[in-house]
Amino acid sequence: MNFDDTPQEAEFRAKARAWIAANAPREYEDELKKAALGRIQLKSANILEVAKAWQKKKADAGWAVPHWPKEYGGRGASPIERVIWQQEEGVFGKLGALFIIGHGMCGPTMMAFAREEHKLRYLPPLASGEHIWCQLFSEPAGGSDVAGLRTRAEKDGDDWVINGQKIWTSGAHHSDYGILITRTDPTVPKHKGLTMFFLDMKSPGVEVKPIKQANGQAEFNEVYFTDVRIPDHQRLGAVGDGWNVSLTTLMNERMAIGAGVATGFPELFDFVNNLTLEDGPAIENPAVRSKLANWAVRASGLRYTSFRSISALSKGERPGPENSIGKLVAGAMTQEVATYALDLQGASGVLNSPEDAEVAGKFQAMLLRSPATRVEGGTDEILRNIIAERVLGLPGDIRVDKDVPFNKIPTRGRA
Amino acid sequence: MNFDFSDDQKQLRDEARRFLTEKSPPKAVRAVIDGKEPYDRELWKGLADMGFLGVAIPEAYGGSGAGHLELCVIAEEMGRALAPVPFSSTVYLAAEALLLAGSEAQKQKWLPAIAQGHAVGTLALFEGAGNPSPKAIKLTASNGVLNGTKKPVADGAIADFAIVAARTASTGRDTDIALFLVDLTSEGVEAKALTSIDPSRNQAEISFKNVKAELLGAPNEGWSILSQVLDRAAVLVGFEQVGGSDRALEMGRDYALDRIAFGRQIGSFQAIKHMLADMYVSATLARSNCYYGAWALSTDAAELPEAAAAARISATQAFQHCSKNNIQVHGGMGFTWEFDCHLYYRRSNALAVGLGSLSYWEDQLIERMRKKNAA
Ligand SMILES: Cc1cc2nc3c(=O)[nH]c(=O)nc-3n(C[C@H](O)[C@H](O)[C@H](O)COP(=O)(O)OP(=O)(O)OC[C@H]3O[C@@H](n4cnc5c(N)ncnc54)[C@H](O)[C@@H]3O)c2cc1C
Numbered sequence: 001m002n003f004d005d006t007p008q009e010a011e012f013r014a015k016a017r018a019w020i021a022a023n024a025p026r027e028y029e030d031e032l033k034k035a036a037l038g039r040i041q042l043k044s045a046n047i048l049e050v051a052k053a054w055q056k057k058k059a060d061a062g063w064a065v066p067h068w069p070k071e072y073g074g075r076g077a078s079p080i081e082r083v084i085w086q087q088e089e090g091v092f093g094k095l096g097a098l099f100i101i102g103h104g105m106c107g108p109t110m111m112a113f114a115r116e117e118h119k120l121r122y123l124p125p126l127a128s129g130e131h132i133w134c135q136l137f138s139e140p141a142g143g144s145d146v147a148g149l150r151t152r153a154e155k156d157g158d159d160w161v162i163n164g165q166k167i168w169t170s171g172a173h174h175s176d177y178g179i180l181i182t183r184t185d186p187t188v189p190k191h192k193g194l195t196m197f198f199l200d201m202k203s204p205g206v207e208v209k210p211i212k213q214a215n216g217q218a219e220f221n222e223v224y225f226t227d228v229r230i231p232d233h234q235r236l237g238a239v240g241d242g243w244n245v246s247l248t249t250l251m252n253e254r255m256a257i258g259a260g261v262a263t264g265f266p267e268l269f270d271f272v273n274n275l276t277l278e279d280g281p282a283i284e285n286p287a288v289r290s291k292l293a294n295w296a297v298r299a300s301g302l303r304y305t306s307f308r309s310i311s312a313l314s315k316g317e318r319p320g321p322e323n324s325i326g327k328l329v330a331g332a333m334t335q336e337v338a339t340y341a342l343d344l345q346g347a348s349g350v351l352n353s354p355e356d357a358e359v360a361g362k363f364q365a366m367l368l369r370s371p372a373t374r375v376e377g378g379t380d381e382i383l384r385n386i387i388a389e390r391v392l393g394l395p396g397d398i399r400v401d402k403d404v405p406f407n408k409i410p411t412r413g414r415a
Numbered sequence: 416m417n418f419d420f421s422d423d424q425k426q427l428r429d430e431a432r433r434f435l436t437e438k439s440p441p442k443a444v445r446a447v448i449d450g451k452e453p454y455d456r457e458l459w460k461g462l463a464d465m466g467f468l469g470v471a472i473p474e475a476y477g478g479s480g481a482g483h484l485e486l487c488v489i490a491e492e493m494g495r496a497l498a499p500v501p502f503s504s505t506v507y508l509a510a511e512a513l514l515l516a517g518s519e520a521q522k523q524k525w526l527p528a529i530a531q532g533h534a535v536g537t538l539a540l541f542e543g544a545g546n547p548s549p550k551a552i553k554l555t556a557s558n559g560v561l562n563g564t565k566k567p568v569a570d571g572a573i574a575d576f577a578i579v580a581a582r583t584a585s586t587g588r589d590t591d592i593a594l595f596l597v598d599l600t601s602e603g604v605e606a607k608a609l610t611s612i613d614p615s616r617n618q619a620e621i622s623f624k625n626v627k628a629e630l631l632g633a634p635n636e637g638w639s640i641l642s643q644v645l646d647r648a649a650v651l652v653g654f655e656q657v658g659g660s661d662r663a664l665e666m667g668r669d670y671a672l673d674r675i676a677f678g679r680q681i682g683s684f685q686a687i688k689h690m691l692a693d694m695y696v697s698a699t700l701a702r703s704n705c706y707y708g709a710w711a712l713s714t715d716a717a718e719l720p721e722a723a724a725a726a727r728i729s730a731t732q733a734f735q736h737c738s739k740n741n742i743q744v745h746g747g748m749g750f751t752w753e754f755d756c757h758l759y760y761r762r763s764n765a766l767a768v769g770l771g772s773l774s775y776w777e778d779q780l781i782e783r784m785r786k787k788n789a790a
Contacts, residue, residue: 001420273788297728300707302700394687
């Protein structure tokens with residue numbers, strides 16, 4: 001048992017470290033370090049531009065999405081090298097938030113299902129951050145139940161004509177392309193009549209409307225489709241096989257989102273360490289200590305669980321459904337941690353501007369963003385189902401709509 | 416990075432599991448709970464024959480000298496099987512104290528006896544309610560003679576010798592405490608078995624009246640040795656708790672697949688599925704924290720105190736969480752004497768306080784993190 005790199009891993013790490021040391025945008029390091037969940041902004045520059053420039057620089061040197069094949073813009077790194085890269089990129093990795101969906105979900109889906117010529121054309125600019133992609137899955141009627149979606153695609157000559165609405169689409173407002181799942185046959189059970197495409201977000205008939213989020217920001221959108229035409233060669237997988245294609249995306253999503261999720265504990269420990277309460281330093285208060293210890297062991301438990309997965313990767317094993325615990329634990333934890341940090345701040349916990357609030361409003365931002373972590377990329381309940389069914393082998397939920405044609409499934413709970 | 420046990424260590428775990436499944440089935444645990452014997456002597460002998468008692472004892476003292484990672488995998492299986500033997504007192508506490516601070520003569524005398532299963536040892540620390548603290552030690556040592564009472568002493572009524580924490584001065588400093596090695600057959604020692612929430616492990620009160628004892632380690636270092644012993648034991652008991660958590664989860668899962676209600680397997684009800692998923696989560700976090708503890712223990716890393724406290728807290732929470740919810744999954748059956756659920760529930764709650772309570776370790780963890788942060 002050890003934490004050492006193998007000689008090859010050490011060599012890769014040294015190379016990555018040297019390159020990052022020489023090239024990273026150090027001028028933003030402090031700001032990025034301070035950025036908390038739900039508030040990644042730069043005072044001195046436009047974050048979008050800084051992020052794109054960093055991604056481009058990486059791409060030129062072969063460090064963009066290192067685990068992708070070379071011909072698609074990566075460097076053919078192994079899964080463990082990918083992790084090493086992330087460790088070394090450290091705080092600058094926060095600049096990649098904008099690309100998570102493209103790199104984590106759209107890219108892998110394209111790689112698995114697109115034609116070779118499309119891969120060669122679309123993947124390198126996706127890797128280099130020149131193009132941003134979004135994932136058009138969720139709909140008002142289909143979130144957890146992704147297969148419950150209603151956006152229609154109808155064949156018309158060599159094209160498909162799309163009508164309908166997507167929702168909660170992160171980054172759609174600055175996306176160039178998207179992967180889109182549609183219903184092509186409403187007369188068969190819901191998982192059977194789906195088909196997947198990719199499309200140009202600038203296509204006529206695509207309308208993106210930002211949604212103001214509960215935390216006041218606007219990262220996600222409604223996307224409307226009115227007679228949008230997609231050529232058949234932009235179909236991913238067979239007609240009617242969209243569900244299987246989407247499983248590839250969702251599997252990759254859990255890996256992309258589950259890796260290295262923030263818990264909020266280091267921030268909390270720091271805060272409490274420097275806080276004085278009425279009766280002395282907060283860190284000496286037994287009740288505070290007990291709370292901290294509980295979160296400390298959850299955070300360290302997650303950290304060492306990820307080390308165990310990394311060790312498995314290092315031996316060439318594939319990540320499995322057990323990785324669902326990362327987001328499940330961290331999501332709930334950031335919410336609890338933020339609530340408690342405000343509680344410790346007493347009346348001033350209510351203040352929300354970075355200027356007036358304690359520690360630049362870090363915990364207020366975390367409080368207001370954390371509910372989303374428990375929903376996006378699979379809700380807590382869906383993740384528990386995955387653990388119960390796929391790890392522990394318990395029976396699947398009863399599916400009353402399993403063999404029913406989609407157009408016969410009820411649409412509202414109350415008449 | 417290779418943050419995992421080696422193939423050889425995993426093989427040892429399988430071997431220990433096979434052995435304990437056969438030799439320490441619930442029936443054997445119940446024989447001890449029913450009071451027929453204070454512990455399972457045959458199992459104890461078997462563990463000695465398998466070399467499990469001396470796995471972390473150097474060859475020079477009659478052990479196999481394999482190491483602490485090997486002891487961790489065995490500990491996990493001991494916990495999974497609820498082995499009704501004085502393993503933790505003898506191997507984690509007494510043997511570790513001897514290894515850390517014993518004189519050559521003391522090691523030569525007791526370590527081979529432990530490895531061969533001839534001697535049961537324990538640590539006599541507590542004197543009534545409370546957590547490990549130098550202040551709580553009232554039993555006195557003067558001129559090598561002990562006077563006072565210890566309670567509870569794990570496996571105290573079956574132990575052949577004890578490491579006893581005693582007060583040698585009253586300056587209010589940690590250096591007031593010294594450790595003594597006492598042959599429990601000595602004149603003036605009286606051990607009385609006590610009933611406990613987990614009768615599969617013996618608990619006792621031991622009184623000392625003018626008992627002659629030999630010093631273990633330097634006279635002013637008793638508390639410091641003791642803290643190290645407790646940290647080491649915290650990791651090892653952590654593995655017992657992880658083994659117990661896993662078994663309780665497995666029992667719950669199996670029952671959920673087997674039992675039908677409302678025409679369905681109860682494991683198809685989401686409330687039950689989610690309860691089991693949460694048990695999996697806490698068992699997994701505990702396992703990962705314990706692996707880190709195992710690494711720190713086996714390499715004698717400076718991180719051991721912090722790693723040990725984290726392992727202790729996480730494993731205590733996981734075992735309590737899994738064992739209580741295992742009963743819930745089993746419904747009324749879970750509350751019968753006949754089903755094994757309560758054996759795990761009992762053991763989880765006994766282990767939760769045996770090295771000092773959860774709140775004690777929480778306090779320790781934060782204190783240690785704080786010191787590291789300040790450094
Ligand atoms: C910040 C953010 C960004 C997002 N970005 C994207 C994006 O880029 N692209 C995209 O396609 N989607 C995106 N989503 C959508 C996200 O994937 C869905 O919100 C999520 O899957 C939940 O679906 P829903 O919102 O329809 O909730 P619902 O499915 O309606 O869930 C409501 C409640 O019912 C529970 N529930 C539902 N089904 C079950 C079940 N089987 N068992 C138990 N409980 C159940 C849920 O857990 C939840 O508590 C984003 C969401 C958020 C919050």
